[in-house]
Amino acid sequence: MRKFSCAVSLLVSIIEVLTAGNSFGQSNDLYSAELMNGLSNKGANLTKPYITAGDRTYIVGTQNGDFPDLGSHVKGEMGGLWMAPIKLLDGFWLKLTNEKGGASAWLKDAREFITYPYGSKFLYSPILDGIQVERFQYCPQGKEGIVVTYTIKNSTSKSRVLTVDFVAKTDVSPVWFSKENNIIDATDSISWNANRSVYLARDVKNSWFTVWGSSIPASSHALNVPTPTETIGLGKSASSTHRVTIKPNEQITAVFVIAGSTKNSESALASYEAILKNQDRLLAEKKAYYASIINRVKLDIPDKKLQQVVNWGKVDTEWLVSDLPGIGRFLGAGAIEYPWLFGCDNSYAQQGVVALGGHELAKSTLRTIKQVSEKTNGNGRIIHEMSSNGFVGNKGNTQETAQFAIAVWKVFEWTGDVDFLKEMYPYIKQGIHWLLTDQDKNGNMFPEGYGIMEVKGLNAELVDVAVYTQQALDVTSKMAAIVNDPAAQQDYAQKATVLKNLVNTLFWDETEGSYCDFYGTREQAITTTKGAIEQLQLETRADNRSHEFVQKEEFYKKLLAHLETFPEGTQKGWFTNKNWVISTPIESGIAPSDKAIKLLDKVRTEHTGAYGPYLSAVERRSMMTIATGVQAVAEATYGRTDESMWYVNKLVQTFGRVLPGSISEMMPDYGCPDQAWTIYGLAVPLITHVFGVQPDAYKKTITFSPNLPSGWDNINVSDLPVGNNLIAFAVKKTSRGTEYDLSSKNADWNYTIKQKGLRGKKYVLNGKTLTANSDELHVGGKSAIILLLN
Structure with missing residues (x-):
C-alpha cells in the first residue's frame, strides 16, 4: 500500500476496520421498478414516431399504432419492421369482426401509447360493443424476429365469437446506401405454408426472407388484400383469419411472430418457430436485461426529475444498439433516421455510456469504428458514417479522427483494459500522422477539412478540429507511455503543448471576446x-x-x-458563423480561465436560445442536444456547477416531448426522437463533475472531487463500475461539515478526496480529529467515512 503523511497514514491503517459505510444501493427491483412500469404519452403525439428496440430487430411506427410511410434517407421507408440490413414488413394491422351480425373494426387508432424499456404497448378504445384490445410488442435480444401480442377482452356478459384478421404488408428491401452500391430492391413474392400455417415472403432477386404466423390456428388466408394504410414500395399484402370465442368478462391472447433471414427460408422458419415457442422466456430475459442496465450506476440526487431522465437515458441509449453479423456490436446514432454507425456521434456518446457503466458497449462500439475505418481508409482516418449494410457513406470529417482517440482514452480511464488500448493504439497513431501530415498541408498544426459543423464552404482550419487534435495528441502521449513507446510519448506531449498555445493565441479574437470559427x-x-x-x-x-x-x-x-x-x-x-463549437476550447479545458469565463458568459447571454446554444448564433434557429451538452461540460470544466446544471436541465425540460422516455435530437421536439449523443450532456457533467469521479482504472485509483449545485445537500451513487471494481460514493452536508462516504468491492484500490482549500482544515476519521496537510486526502481499502469539519 502507498505511504502518505502521518495523518493520512493513520487513515490508511484503520480504513479496513471501518464497518460503517455506504451500501451498494437499494434493491435492484426497487430501483428499476419506476422505469420498468413504463411511461405513457397520455394520448398526445399519436402521429409522432416511436421505436420498439432490439439489438437485431426493431419496429418504427406512429404512436397511434399505425405504419405510415416515414423518413427521408430511404424516402418514406424508414418505418416498419427491420432486421438490418433488410426491412421485413412495411407494417401490420388487425381487424376484428363479429361473427354474429358481421360488424367489423380495424385497430388503427390507439388512444394511448406506453413505452417500456423492453417493449411498447398500445391501448385502444372499446370496439364492437364491449371488446377491449391491447397490443404489446417487443424485439427479443439477439434474435432475428419480433413478437406482437394482442390481448382481447370481452367486457360484456355474453360469449362473443370473433374473427381476427391479421394483415401484413411486406417490403423485403435493403437499408440506406444500398442502391448506390448496386444492391437493388425487387418485387416481393408471398406464399402460404399450410403445414406450418405461416406466410413466407422473399425478395425475388435477393436472398432476403420474411416469415410470420400466430399462436392461434388460422382458419383461412388470402393474398393481395387491402390494408387500412397505403404504403409505398414493392411489397405485397396478405392476411390470415383466426376464429376465437371469448367467454363473458374473460380475455384471450393472440401472439404473432415475424422473423427474417438474409440467408435462406429455412433460417427464417427456424427463427420463427424458436421465438414462438420461447416467447415468454425471451420476454423475461429482455426485462431482466433492461433492469440490469437501469440498475447499473444507481443515483440518489435531490433533483428527482434529472435522476429519472438520466436513468431513461441509459435505456434509450440501449435502444440504439445494433449487433450486425459480420460487422459488430455498436451504438447507432439515432432513430428513426440514423440507426447506423457514426464516428463523431459515438466519440461523444461513449464518454457518457462508459460513465454510466456501459464498459462493454463502449469498447465494442469503438472496436467496430476502428475496424470499419481501417478497412475503408487504412490510414488512421475515422469514418463519419456507415450504413447498416457495411457501406461507408462518408469516409470521415477531419475532427472525427481526433475525437476517436479522445473517446478511446476516456473509455480506458474507466475500464483499465490494457488489451483494448493496445488494440486501438496503432491505428490512433496512424490517425495522428494523417491529421498532422495529410491534413496539414501548410504545416501550421491546424488540420484542414470539414469539422462537426457541415456548413457549405466551411472547409478550412476549424476550431473544433484544432482543439480535438490538441486533445488527441495529449491523450495519445499518455497511451504511448502505457504501451512503452517513449519516442512517440515525448513527441505527442510536446506537440500538444505547442498546439494548445496556438489555439489560445491564433484562434482567440479579443475584440469579440471569443474563439473564432x-x-x-x-x-x-x-x-x-x-x-x-x-x-x-x-x-x-x-x-x-x-x-x-x-x-x-x-x-x-x-x-x-x-x-x-x-x-x-x-x-x-x-468569426464568421458563430457556431457552437467555439466552446470546444473550454469543453476540453485548454482555455485560460479568463478567456473561458468571458466566452461562457458571452454564449449564455448572446448565443443561447430557450434550450441551449444555437448551432449558429448568426442564424439563431436550431438548438441541438449535443451543443447544449457540450456547453454543460464546458461550464463544469471551469467549476461553474450551477451554470452547468442550467444547461443540463434544458435537456431535462425536453424529456418526453415526442417519445415517452426519450429526448429529441433537435430541441425541444423534432429530429430523431432518440439520439445517442444526448447521454454525453446528461452523464458527463453529473458523474465526472457533480460527483467528481475521476477514474484511473489502470492504476486502480479514483479521485473524487465533488461539486454540489446550490440547494443540493446530499448525493449518492452506488453500483458504479470502474475497472473490475464496484464503487459507492456519497456526499452529505451536515451541521458539522461535509461527510464523504465511500465503499468499494475490492480492497486493493486507492482513493483520493480532492477539494480546493482543504489544506489545514480539520477532519474526523473514526472519532479521531486530524488536520489535512494538503488539498488531498488519500485512502485505501473497502470503506471509509470522512467528515470535513466546517
Whole structure:
C-alpha cells in the first residue's frame, strides 16, 4: 500500500476496520421498478414516431399504432419492421369482426401509447360493443424476429365469437446506401405454408426472407388484400383469419411472430418457430436485461426529475444498439433516421455510456469504428458514417479522427483494459500522422477539412478540429507511455503543448471576446461567408423569406463587405458563423480561465436560445442536444456547477416531448426522437463533475472531487463500475461539515478526496480529529467515512 503523511497514514491503517459505510444501493427491483412500469404519452403525439428496440430487430411506427410511410434517407421507408440490413414488413394491422351480425373494426387508432424499456404497448378504445384490445410488442435480444401480442377482452356478459384478421404488408428491401452500391430492391413474392400455417415472403432477386404466423390456428388466408394504410414500395399484402370465442368478462391472447433471414427460408422458419415457442422466456430475459442496465450506476440526487431522465437515458441509449453479423456490436446514432454507425456521434456518446457503466458497449462500439475505418481508409482516418449494410457513406470529417482517440482514452480511464488500448493504439497513431501530415498541408498544426459543423464552404482550419487534435495528441502521449513507446510519448506531449498555445493565441479574437470559427486566409473567409449565404437561401423558400431571413442575409452581406477590406492573403482567426463549437476550447479545458469565463458568459447571454446554444448564433434557429451538452461540460470544466446544471436541465425540460422516455435530437421536439449523443450532456457533467469521479482504472485509483449545485445537500451513487471494481460514493452536508462516504468491492484500490482549500482544515476519521496537510486526502481499502469539519 502507498505511504502518505502521518495523518493520512493513520487513515490508511484503520480504513479496513471501518464497518460503517455506504451500501451498494437499494434493491435492484426497487430501483428499476419506476422505469420498468413504463411511461405513457397520455394520448398526445399519436402521429409522432416511436421505436420498439432490439439489438437485431426493431419496429418504427406512429404512436397511434399505425405504419405510415416515414423518413427521408430511404424516402418514406424508414418505418416498419427491420432486421438490418433488410426491412421485413412495411407494417401490420388487425381487424376484428363479429361473427354474429358481421360488424367489423380495424385497430388503427390507439388512444394511448406506453413505452417500456423492453417493449411498447398500445391501448385502444372499446370496439364492437364491449371488446377491449391491447397490443404489446417487443424485439427479443439477439434474435432475428419480433413478437406482437394482442390481448382481447370481452367486457360484456355474453360469449362473443370473433374473427381476427391479421394483415401484413411486406417490403423485403435493403437499408440506406444500398442502391448506390448496386444492391437493388425487387418485387416481393408471398406464399402460404399450410403445414406450418405461416406466410413466407422473399425478395425475388435477393436472398432476403420474411416469415410470420400466430399462436392461434388460422382458419383461412388470402393474398393481395387491402390494408387500412397505403404504403409505398414493392411489397405485397396478405392476411390470415383466426376464429376465437371469448367467454363473458374473460380475455384471450393472440401472439404473432415475424422473423427474417438474409440467408435462406429455412433460417427464417427456424427463427420463427424458436421465438414462438420461447416467447415468454425471451420476454423475461429482455426485462431482466433492461433492469440490469437501469440498475447499473444507481443515483440518489435531490433533483428527482434529472435522476429519472438520466436513468431513461441509459435505456434509450440501449435502444440504439445494433449487433450486425459480420460487422459488430455498436451504438447507432439515432432513430428513426440514423440507426447506423457514426464516428463523431459515438466519440461523444461513449464518454457518457462508459460513465454510466456501459464498459462493454463502449469498447465494442469503438472496436467496430476502428475496424470499419481501417478497412475503408487504412490510414488512421475515422469514418463519419456507415450504413447498416457495411457501406461507408462518408469516409470521415477531419475532427472525427481526433475525437476517436479522445473517446478511446476516456473509455480506458474507466475500464483499465490494457488489451483494448493496445488494440486501438496503432491505428490512433496512424490517425495522428494523417491529421498532422495529410491534413496539414501548410504545416501550421491546424488540420484542414470539414469539422462537426457541415456548413457549405466551411472547409478550412476549424476550431473544433484544432482543439480535438490538441486533445488527441495529449491523450495519445499518455497511451504511448502505457504501451512503452517513449519516442512517440515525448513527441505527442510536446506537440500538444505547442498546439494548445496556438489555439489560445491564433484562434482567440479579443475584440469579440471569443474563439473564432476557423483560422485561415481572407479568401477562405470570403468563400465561407458566400457559402453561408447560399445555404441560407437554399434552406428558405423565395416566397417565404421573413424579416428574420432578411436580417441574417444582411449580416452575412455586411460581413462579406468587411472581409473584402482586408488585404489579399491576410491570415487570422475569423468569426464568421458563430457556431457552437467555439466552446470546444473550454469543453476540453485548454482555455485560460479568463478567456473561458468571458466566452461562457458571452454564449449564455448572446448565443443561447430557450434550450441551449444555437448551432449558429448568426442564424439563431436550431438548438441541438449535443451543443447544449457540450456547453454543460464546458461550464463544469471551469467549476461553474450551477451554470452547468442550467444547461443540463434544458435537456431535462425536453424529456418526453415526442417519445415517452426519450429526448429529441433537435430541441425541444423534432429530429430523431432518440439520439445517442444526448447521454454525453446528461452523464458527463453529473458523474465526472457533480460527483467528481475521476477514474484511473489502470492504476486502480479514483479521485473524487465533488461539486454540489446550490440547494443540493446530499448525493449518492452506488453500483458504479470502474475497472473490475464496484464503487459507492456519497456526499452529505451536515451541521458539522461535509461527510464523504465511500465503499468499494475490492480492497486493493486507492482513493483520493480532492477539494480546493482543504489544506489545514480539520477532519474526523473514526472519532479521531486530524488536520489535512494538503488539498488531498488519500485512502485505501473497502470503506471509509470522512467528515470535513466546517
